[in-house]
Amino acid sequence: MKLKFGIKEVVAIGIGTALFVALTQIQIPTPIPNTYLQPRMAVMAFLAAVFGPVVGGIVGLLGHALGDALFYGSVWWSWVFPDGVVGLIIGLFAAKYAIREGGFGSTKSIVFFNVIQVVSNAVAWIVVAPLLDIIIYAEPVSKVFAQGAFAFVGNIIIIGILGTLLCVGYSSIGAKSSSLTKED
Amino acid sequence: MAKILSYEEKDTWIHRLSGVTKLVFFLLWCLTSMLTYDTRVLAVMVAFSLVIFKISKTRWKQVGAVFKMIMLFLVLNVTAIFLFSPDQGTHIYGTRTVLFHIAGPYDVTKEQLFYELNVIIKYFTVIPAVFMFLVTTNPSEFAASMNKVGISYNVGYAFSIALRYIPDVQGEFTKIKHAQEARGIEMSGKASFISRIKNTSSIIFPLIFSSMDRIDTVSNAMELRGYGKHKKRTWYMERKLQRNDYLVIAFTVVFMVIALAVTYSNGSRFYNPFV
């Protein structure tokens, strides 16, 4: 696990949050009713996987709170924290994915990344978010679990596809390319 | 790009308060509003919020567009609550006074209406506070004052960098989106679900990679100018806490204590007019 916190991490939080906020309004509707994919979640997962749990967690928290406040004028705290949870959990295993070292791309690493992201989303959207909704806002149990389930599905899809692609794509930049030959 | 809420310079005593004071107020106010479901407390908070909103001289133009969006969201949420749980009110207040029947399990009860009214009021206690916080707080000064109340300057600075680069990232996003659209890659429209994800990734890829480069450049630039040299740093935009700041913080804390005392005086966070 990586707990280094230097200038690069500070900047990664700043620019990562800016990215997250800028992508707030980009949503892809899905065939599942009431479920939108949020590309910003994939970006956050990617940053967490590259820079670790602190960057992932704070980008999730700060990005969501700031994005909500700037675009929607209200902060729905029970959904802010789960984003942080996702970033934190994915980031815990940053060293294992070895994205910057060019080690990400094998089936094994992709499966590992996706197992972690599914677990983190389960914790966030099936446990944390509904509980906070009930505790903070006293919302009906059936409603909050239904909402949580939709968010869970949406996020594992977008992180599973776009997040994985981003990790593989960025990792390939760091990979050695000495085996390449020109063809006629 | 959609209009977003932003700081506007004005000279009112609210603007002159330190960012920390406003943050403390904002967080405690939100927390109070979260915890209480006491209609009387909520009503007082709404009244207060509106007064503050008025004093801060915030104009409708600054917040109107965002407000309309919140209203839409509010209506959706209130409807969803009813659809999922038409008897949440009964569940909370213990009685069931049917006003009229709609269909199936859906009765409109007094208790449900009252519960949903409380949900709506809760929104209204927080919205003016968020607006006030965003449009009256100078972001630079805010980062400085976060550090002054003991939060690591790294967090304050990360926040400041985020605000600094949001417009740049948005501009870059628009540029990339345009160029990709001209190549035929559209994010909206009638494309199928899978191709929409693909198309979105065509725009996000370049954006991410240029942002990763930017992270390198910015951290080099900061390092070259001595960032992180000492355990502390000073702030150009720092503002010392003044009498008014202490008064506001004291008021907020006292208000919160009273509000929660009133709320929980009957052993529950709900005010129950039905018994």
Added chain:
Amino acid sequence: MEPIIEFKDFSFKYRAQAEPTLRDINLSVMPGEKVLIVGPSGSGKSTLAHCINGLVPFSYTGDITGSLKIGGKNPADLGLFGMSKIVGTVLQDTDGQFIGLTVAEDIAFALENDMVPQEEMFKKVDEVAEMVDVKQLLGHAPGEMSGGQKQRVSMAGVMVDDVDILLFDEPLANLDPATGKRAIAMIDQIQKNKKTTILIIEHRLEDALYRDVDRIVVVGEGRIVSDTTPDELLAGDILEKQGIREPLYITAIKHAGCVISPSDHPQHIETMNLESYKQPLKDWFASAEGKKPGKETASVLKVEDLYFSYVEGSPILQHIHFDIKKGEMVSIVGKNGAGKSTLSNLICGFYKPTKGKILLNGEDIAPLSIKERGEKIGLVMQSPNQMISKPMIFDEVALGLAVRGVPEEEIKERVYRTLKICGLYPFRNWPVSALSFGQKKRVSIASILVMNPEVLILDEPTAGQDYRHYTEIMEFLKEINETYGITIIMITHDMHLMLEYTDRAIVIADGHLIADDTPAKVLTNEVIADKAYLKKTSLYDLAVNCQIDNPSEFAERFITYEREHRILKENRADG
């Protein structure tokens, strides 16, 4: 006096690389000197800069042999923070260096990190802001400022530290010519007033020499190949050998068959002693051929009375009209923010004009969607990194066809054909990440060409490129223009580009079209050059100072000669 910078038998190898990037560097700079460092991309000049400001070895690790002393001390002992007190670096990327939310905060950044009390900061920031003329902008956010202003803030931001050495990393790369001139003048003034040692890394030699420098150091393949005065360097042939562009007036004098003597002070055209060159130049002018008139072709892109504004009452573009013929190579020039990009945005359909028409082959394109226009008018962004979204070269070039549902066989055939045109066919199965910047640029052009557009619009196609890459990209564009008849429009502030490669320049200033003429005429017209923040070409001054009565014709003949010369040289190289 002790040198402030002293390299002795210095070599450096990056950890990840097999070969050293810098070899046997011996270089001394005295306090208060002003030194220009030139060299092609990949020559090691940026690494040299990193050694001086401490990024090597603190951020970029590797093996060092030999010694380096900055201010008499070893950088390794001072640490990066210690180094930042001695050397102030102004980076090329002004947006990357502008970290503060406002000008004042950005200037104060180094002071804040040094825990300077607030009162003192106010004073110091005011003082430095005054020096670089940004006092009125202290409360501004970076988004409200031009590139030149941001650069001056960057200068102020390192000068607050009272550094002994100011290091400029390609300060001219992102500026229009007039703003670049101002930046060089500002640097000169700082050196004169504060006796600061100045190092400028730049490959736009002619622009960088707008003010005197004491020495020019030429770096090539990791070694210092020349370290001499500007007069000596310009008289010799080292620049040409290293692939660095000489000032145009120097090239012109050499074309006339003269050997330049350092004693004539060729550093500035304004003060150069031209006595012995006048007659040969006049003779050359008389014998050189002018531009051959091109044949008239049909109109391909016509803009009629175009207006655009975001907010009513504050127009960005007004009454723009021009007619571009098939197969032309045209440049759109003007100062940063004059509306050039808005114009290309309107042509591509990202924005709708407030008034006026855009015609393609005589037909109004208003009803066409962005995607439909994209098939006929291709847009290439400034940086290939803003366009490339697929890891593999083939997929990237195929993308535009794939989303249009072109059958797979046809995609394959068209992509291969395009890759051959672009010289990328041998790399077709490579990942994009394995390519150089210039090759990536070709990939981004290929990904547009594959759709067979009639018109290609390129935004700053050569920004930040050294002479060799610049020539490579431009020759490639010329080839596709000549061989395939594709009309090419370039938005640029590179005057060499417009002069050498385009037949026509459309000049926009403050939202108005102020000229539509040959580049040679535009760049020899002081009024237009001033209005559009261009810089009149040194060929003009050369002609005037040699009493040649038609300076714009002189420039014209020079260009014609250059083009033919270049073709001859290439043929020789091929044969």
